[in-house]
Amino acid sequence: MKHLKDVLLAGAVALLPVAALADTITLASTVPDSGVNRVVTETLVGALGESSPETTVDIFLDGSLGGERELLDLLRLGETDIHMGVIHASLYFPELDATLVPYLFPDYASIQAFLASETGDRLKAALEEKGNAKFLGTYYQGARWTTANRPFRTLDDLKGLKIRMPEIPLWIKIWSGMGATTTPMPSPEVFSGLQTGVIDAQENMLSNILGRRLYEVQSHLIATEHQHSYITIMANLDFWNGLDAEAQAKLQAAIDKATAAGSQSAFEENQSLIDEIVASGVELVQPDPSFRTDSMEIIRAAANSQLEPGIYEKAVEVIETKQGTGN
Numbered sequence: 001m002k003h004l005k006d007v008l009l010a011g012a013v014a015l016l017p018v019a020a021l022a023d024t025i026t027l028a029s030t031v032p033d034s035g036v037n038r039v040v041t042e043t044l045v046g047a048l049g050e051s052s053p054e055t056t057v058d059i060f061l062d063g064s065l066g067g068e069r070e071l072l073d074l075l076r077l078g079e080t081d082i083h084m085g086v087i088h089a090s091l092y093f094p095e096l097d098a099t100l101v102p103y104l105f106p107d108y109a110s111i112q113a114f115l116a117s118e119t120g121d122r123l124k125a126a127l128e129e130k131g132n133a134k135f136l137g138t139y140y141q142g143a144r145w146t147t148a149n150r151p152f153r154t155l156d157d158l159k160g161l162k163i164r165m166p167e168i169p170l171w172i173k174i175w176s177g178m179g180a181t182t183t184p185m186p187s188p189e190v191f192s193g194l195q196t197g198v199i200d201a202q203e204n205m206l207s208n209i210l211g212r213r214l215y216e217v218q219s220h221l222i223a224t225e226h227q228h229s230y231i232t233i234m235a236n237l238d239f240w241n242g243l244d245a246e247a248q249a250k251l252q253a254a255i256d257k258a259t260a261a262g263s264q265s266a267f268e269e270n271q272s273l274i275d276e277i278v279a280s281g282v283e284l285v286q287p288d289p290s291f292r293t294d295s296m297e298i299i300r301a302a303a304n305s306q307l308e309p310g311i312y313e314k315a316v317e318v319i320e321t322k323q324g325t326g327n
Contacts, residue, residue, distance in 0.1 A: 018244040021055045028071050029084035030063040030187045032211030040262035047254035067186030076132045081239045084231050090168040093126035095308040098315035100170050102226040108140045113322045119314050133234040136255045139262035141205040142270045143225035147218035148201035151285045155294050164202040170306050177298040205229050206273040215277045222285045
């Protein structure tokens with residue numbers, strides 16, 4: 001909260017009374033200002049405009065304030081108020097977050113169930129303790145696909161492919177184990193990396209592949225669909241704790257409305273995203289079923305080497321329960 005920082009710098013006491021929403025809230029992310037992400041931010045702004053018309057939201061997307069590690073630092077320090085991203089789990093609680101494991105969760109509903117479980121509560125507590133951030137919600141982005149400048153259908157085809165990975169150690173370990181040559185790289189650098197041949201491939205949400213125009217420097221869109229990806233929305237914990245109960249409720253309600261709209265948009269738009277990318281001249285490739293089955297032992301071993309004992313099994317239990325209820 002900007003007022004809090006000003007007071008601290010002036011040498012006044014650190015403990016301030018809780019307050020209503022500030023005149024300006026700063027939100028930053030590396031996600032592109034398009035598709036589902038735009039639905040989320042526009043819905044958030046509209047909802048806050050109705051409940052808190054005195055509050056404006058300054059939005060910085062497309063990594064305009066830096067890569068995601070930098071943005072997490074800004075949030076932790078209170079230089080920004082709200083962050084939307086994915087790599088915080090690998091930094092703050094990799095031993096708990098089974099949702100990072102490729103091919104484990106069959107759909108977003110099972111991921112939501114895991115986040116609402118006892119393990120999910122531990123995950124949110126770790127975010128507060130290590131990241132100085134309050135979990136506010138998630139929205140679906142769709143399955144993660146791969147783009148490349150040559151097709152691959154089996155693990156043998158993948159060998160030697162230079163693929164960009166987000167700065168998530170588990171993913172780096174898994175894709176390296178599958179035979180690819182992995183290169184961690186901040187998202188704002190991916191387009192130029194593909195364009196110059198520093199990397200041959202990358203994996204991402206369809207909305208990012210289109211929104212960041214990555215298809216312009218790739219020849220193949222590969223339906224790996226290896227993970228159901230979502231974005232987490234979080235607030236600086238000092239900012240959140242500095243709000244009174246009414247202000248917290250207004251902000252949470254706006255976030256809930258925005259995430260629901262974003263998730264619904266993702267479910268509706270993914271086929272249109274595929275069609276648009278393919279219409280640009282990119283070739284659609286369906287991997288052989290062996291790509292997943294041959295990967296699972298590598299994935300399971302990597303996951304269990306990182307996850308706290310029992311977390312993988314807890315995730316499987318949540319998934320089976322969710323599928324059994326049909327909800």
